[in-house]
Amino acid sequence: MKRISESAVRRLSLYLRLLQEADAAGAETISSGELADRGGTTSAQVRKDLSLFGSFGKRGLGYSVQELLERIRTILGLQRSWRVALIGAGKLGSALFSYRDFEARGFDIRAVFDADPRKVGTQWGGLTIRADEEMVETVSALEIDMAIVAVPADAAQHVVDRLVKAGVRGVLNFAPARLKVPPGVALKNVDVTLELEGLSFSLNSR
Amino acid sequence: MKRISESAVRRLSLYLRLLQEADAAGAETISSGELADRGGTTSAQVRKDLSLFGSFGKRGLGYSVQELLERIRTILGLQRSWRVALIGAGKLGSALFSYRDFEARGFDIRAVFDADPRKVGTQWGGLTIRADEEMVETVSALEIDMAIVAVPADAAQHVVDRLVKAGVRGVLNFAPARLKVPPGVALKNVDVTLELEGLSFSLNSR
DNA sequence: TTATCTTTGTGAAGAATTTCACAAGCCTGG
DNA sequence: CCAGGCTTGTGAAATTCTTCACAAAGATAA
Numbered sequence: 001m002k003r004i005s006e007s008a009v010r011r012l013s014l015y016l017r018l019l020q021e022a023d024a025a026g027a028e029t030i031s032s033g034e035l036a037d038r039g040g041t042t043s044a045q046v047r048k049d050l051s052l053f054g055s056f057g058k059r060g061l062g063y064s065v066q067e068l069l070e071r072i073r074t075i076l077g078l079q080r081s082w083r084v085a086l087i088g089a090g091k092l093g094s095a096l097f098s099y100r101d102f103e104a105r106g107f108d109i110r111a112v113f114d115a116d117p118r119k120v121g122t123q124w125g126g127l128t129i130r131a132d133e134e135m136v137e138t139v140s141a142l143e144i145d146m147a148i149v150a151v152p153a154d155a156a157q158h159v160v161d162r163l164v165k166a167g168v169r170g171v172l173n174f175a176p177a178r179l180k181v182p183p184g185v186a187l188k189n190v191d192v193t194l195e196l197e198g199l200s201f202s203l204n205s206r
Numbered sequence: 207m208k209r210i211s212e213s214a215v216r217r218l219s220l221y222l223r224l225l226q227e228a229d230a231a232g233a234e235t236i237s238s239g240e241l242a243d244r245g246g247t248t249s250a251q252v253r254k255d256l257s258l259f260g261s262f263g264k265r266g267l268g269y270s271v272q273e274l275l276e277r278i279r280t281i282l283g284l285q286r287s288w289r290v291a292l293i294g295a296g297k298l299g300s301a302l303f304s305y306r307d308f309e310a311r312g313f314d315i316r317a318v319f320d321a322d323p324r325k326v327g328t329q330w331g332g333l334t335i336r337a338d339e340e341m342v343e344t345v346s347a348l349e350i351d352m353a354i355v356a357v358p359a360d361a362a363q364h365v366v367d368r369l370v371k372a373g374v375r376g377v378l379n380f381a382p383a384r385l386k387v388p389p390g391v392a393l394k395n396v397d398v399t400l401e402l403e404g405l406s407f408s409l410n411s412r
Numbered sequence: 413t414t415a416t417c418t419t420t421g422t423g424a425a426g427a428a429t430t431t432c433a434c435a436a437g438c439c440t441g442g
Numbered sequence: 443c444c445a446g447g448c449t450t451g452t453g454a455a456a457t458t459c460t461t462c463a464c465a466a467a468g469a470t471a472a
Contacts, residue, residue, distance in 0.1 A: 004411075005429070006404070013403040017382065031449060040384060043449090044431055051451060059450045060438035076403050077410025084402075091301035096398070098297050101382070107402050146405050170405035172398070176223065176307070178246060186408035188401045192302070192378070195394045196290075196313050197219040197282050198212065199352050199376035202392035204283025205210075211459070237419060249419090250461055257421060265420040266468035 008049050009076070014039050015046065016072045023065050031062035081106040085139055085168070087159050088150035089114035089122075089129050092174060096148060097124060110142050115155065132159070139166035146170035146186075153177040214255050215282070220245050221252065222278045229271050237268035287312040291345055291374070293365050294356035295320035295328075295335050298380060302354060303330060316348050321361065338365070345372035352376035352392075359383040 018038045022030050032046040039046070050056055050063075053075050057063045073079055084107050086093055096102075097109060112129045114120060120131045130138060139147070139162075147163045149156055149171060156175035163171060170186040173179055176194075181187045224244045228236050238249040238256075245252070256262055256274075259281050263269045279285055290313050292299055302308075303315060318335050320326060326337045336344055345353070345368075353369045355362055355377060362381035369377060376392040379385055382400075387393045 003428095004407075007429080009404050009407050010400060012407075013400045014384075016403070018384075033449080038384060042431070044433090044452095045429095047449090047451060048430075055451060057450050058438060059436070060440095060448050062449065075407070077406040078403065082402075082406060082409075091297075091304050095297035095301040099398070101399060102402065105399055105403070106406075107399075145409060146402070170409050172401055172405060178220075178224075178244065184412075186405050188404055190396060190398065190401060192305070192396065193307060193311055193313075194216060194219045195378055195396060196288075196308065196352075197222070197284065197311070198215050198394055199378060199392050200283040200288060200312075201210075201215050201218075201281070203288075203351060203376050206390075209458095213459080239419080248461070250463090251459095253419090253421060254460075261421060263420050264468065265466070266418050266470095268419065 002052065004052060008052060011039065011041065011045070011049050012072055012076060015049070016069065016076065016078075019065055019069045019072070023069060027065050029058075029062045030065050030068070032057070034062075078106050081108050082145045083143060084109045085111045085113065085135075085142075085144045085147045085163070086150065087113045087132075087135070087147055087163070088174075089116075089119050089124070090150065093148075093150040094124075096150060107146075109148075110144060111138055113138075115151070132162070135159075135162045136166040139163060139168060144168055146172065149173045149175060149179075151175055208258065210258060214258060217245065217247065217251070217255050218278055218282060221255070222275065222282065222284075225271055225275045225278070229275060233271050235264075235268045236271050236274070238263070240268075284312050287314050288351045289349060290315045291317045291319065291341075291348075291350045291353040291369070292356065293319045293338075293341070293353055293369070294380075295322075295325050295330070296356065299354075299356040300330075302356060313352075315354075316350060317344055319344075321357070338368070341365075341368045342372040345369065345374060350374055352378065355379045355381060355385075357381055 015035055018035055019030065032043040035046045036043040056068055056071050086097055086109050089112055097112065102109065112124055112127050113132050113135050114129050115132045119129050122129045147168050149159055151159055153175045156173060156177045157179055160171055160179050160181060164181060164185055171181060173187060173189045176191055179187060221241055224241055238252040241252045242249040262274055262277050292303055292315050295318055303318065308315065318330055318333050319338050319341050320335050321338045325335050328335045353374050355365055357365055359381045362379060362383045363385055366377055366385050366387060370387060370391055377387060379393060379395045382397055385393060
């Protein structure tokens, strides 16, 4: 299959959200133009993105909201739910954990780890925080698919190495560090400082 | 001046971090190849990125770490510090507020707002949480440059409208919503669900 | 000094992504 | 059934981004 660019995937994810809104608003069908307006892109872009995976629309009418929802869910692999581990029970970890929107979208946090012995054993909404040392064993046993890393930068690589050893195949990293993962493991970074610096650049060059 | 792509700016921001690490490790000079290895890109890319702004290196030797640090700081607008408002004193807001790395990088949180009357008046590390209603007045008075929006999706547009009215020129949005801002206001989105869905896509297509 | 090694800066080539533009298809109203 | 109005799907063009490849220049060693 043709290679799909990262930006195309992001946009699909965005369309999914827009479709859910349209669905909640009771829309039966939606056109590429409407999706484009709401998503801040162009109708040609929307159609090209979708055409990478098939032709889902009806000429003259647009796309069935229900059908397109289902199609994009399938494309993104969201028909199933994913087992997620959260590493780091600090403030950020806590914020992410209680952001229960994840669950609604099929990302199911099944385990939480922290390096701090004082936190280990604490209950977080039905889960017991475990020690980092247990990570490899527990993550394997629970068949965790992906992990969210919310630890300090200097601990991140070590954590990721453990996760990889435990068979995790995707990592979402919040630590401001460039992590190394072997091929076959997907890695995404969220770096807030970097975003702020991007804003700084924009504000600076006017 | 030539248009600079967003990806180039992100990479500059990354080089800045790598240079700080190199500096801390005592390096005097660094080559495009070393930067590329550490940053996960290519040496040609590094040189192209830098050449957008001038020629800072010495052939045969590389770049002076100190000088390049300074140059990139200038390019990104980080010689000055920026006045930042944080909107939303929930878990995420709290995590962001205590992430004091921002301050070290010149992003100075000067005001915190929340819609919940029970939180208003609370002290957060020297700052008093203010009511949303005060936003326009206070943000103008404090000459806030940019804002971090950490409120629920359905409140985000309203918040941003207020911020724009108050003269804010950059917004970093954490709410899962597509926000509208007038031209002249920079907007960046951090959307964790979208990143997770990107991972889901990767794991799904193997 | 000269030969060799390294690394930059940059046109030019190549690849990827986005936009254009239009034929073809479907719907509605008459 | 036909005409008019929309909207898709998609080659082709345009644009943007990345990689190549090499001359030029500084460093080093003898």
